[in-house]
Amino acid sequence: MYIGIVVNLLARKNSGDPGARSAELRSILGPWGEVHETRSIDELRLVVQRLDPRVTHLVSDGGDGSLHWLINEIRSKIGDPACWPTFIPTNGGTIDFVARKARVHGPADTIARALCAxxxxxxxxxxxxxxxLALDGVMADGAAFHRVGFALAAGGVGNRFFDLYEQDPNPGRAAMMRIIIRTVRDYARTALALTRSDQTGYAATFFMPTRARVFIDGDEVPTRSHNALHAGAFDVNLARILRVFPKASDPGALHFQAGELAARSIIAQLPALVAGRTIRGQRLCDVNGLEMIIEAEDDPLSPIIDGERFPGIARLTVRAGPRVRIAQVG
Known part of the structure; x- marks a missing residue:
């Protein structure tokens, strides 16, 4: 075993004294590994190129987005997934859905000690x-798009949710609750017309559909207005509040969602999202599948993949990607 730790200095949890944090991790690793710091995607790319080829276990000290970028930079360097190192996400990000799914516990120092032992x-x-998920597409400017990820919100409420989540000054579990409560309250005030909401337009923005043609396993979804436009490689627990993609809980099963849902139907099904049950709607396609193709109409897509936004995509194809090894430590 030889351990690599990549510390994302832009991650909120690493905003204290990054020099001391990295020094502590280097002290823990000793001869068993190396620690690198990054402040940008360009720096991450250089770090990945400089990683010792002996690295067998690669720790991402950041959130889900940091892990996403690390996996994809390793993918660019090492084409064969069978030759990728074993990844380890840390905890302390705003959601940590990958660590929760893989049952990885503890922050970077705890994980480093366990790996050294x-x-x-x-x-x-x-x-x-x-x-x-393997996500391949074409940008609006004609450039190719290629990513590997675990969860996709290409449009609809999942994408709007992250719009609002990114704007919160203190992202985390409480922020997710604030978004849900504010949306329900604003919708109820508008629908019942009891009073003019002091948050006029909040719910309207949240429930604004995404215009696109969508095909699942060759069949076109019979609407071009989508309040749900999502895909998951496994069942996702978002900060122990929302549990999505239950149909992806079995290995090898992809969960696709596309179609139209009324705002009142989405609100009525919040208990199902909390409990991790399937949501339902007459114009909603909520299925297991092999391939989903999304063709943007009106405006390019700006999908969220593992919490990271990728704007300007005209067409996106979603299929099964490589299986990723995660060490269970902490």
């Missing part, structure tokens, strides 16, 4: 294989 004993930790 495993290396010293020559007993690598247990691993879990997570399914992923």
């Amino acid at each position: 495993a290396a010293a004993a020559d007993r690598p930790p247990g691993e879990v294989w997570l399914d992923s």
Whole structure:
């Protein structure tokens, strides 16, 4: 075993004294690994190129987005997924849905100590294989788009939710609750016309549909107005508040959602989202599938993949991606 730790200095949890944090991690690793710091995607790209080829276990000290970028930079460097190192997400981000799914516990220092103990004993930790999405498309300017990810909100309420979440000064579990409560309250005030809402337009923005042609396994979804336009490689627990993609809980199953839902129907099904049950609607396609193709209408897509936004996409194809090894430590 040889351990690499990549510290994302832009992650909120690393905003304190980054020098001291990295020094502590280097002290923990000793001869068993190396620590690198990044402040941008360009720096991450250089770090990945400089990683010691002996690295077998690669820790992403950031949130879900940091792990997403690290996996994709490794993918650019090492084409064969079978040759990728084993990844380890840390906790302390705003959502940490990958760590929660893989049952990885603790912050970077706890994980580093566990990995060093495993290396010293020559007993690598247990691993879990997570399914992923392969996302291939064409940008509005004609450039190619390629990513590997775990969860996609290409449009609809999932995408609008992250719009609002990104604007919150303190993202996290409480911010998610604030968004839900504010949306329901604003919608109720408008629908019942009891009073003019002091948050006029909040719910209207949240429930604004995305215009697109969508095909799932070759069949066109019979609407071009989508309040749900999502895909998941596994069932996702968002900060222990919302549980989405229940149909992807079995290995190898992708969960696709596309179609039209009235705002009142979305609100009525909040208990199902909290409990991790399937949502339903007459004009909603909520299925397991092999391929989803999304063709933007009016405006290019600005999808959220693992919490990261990628604007300016004209066409996106979603299929099963490579299985990703995650070490279960902490």
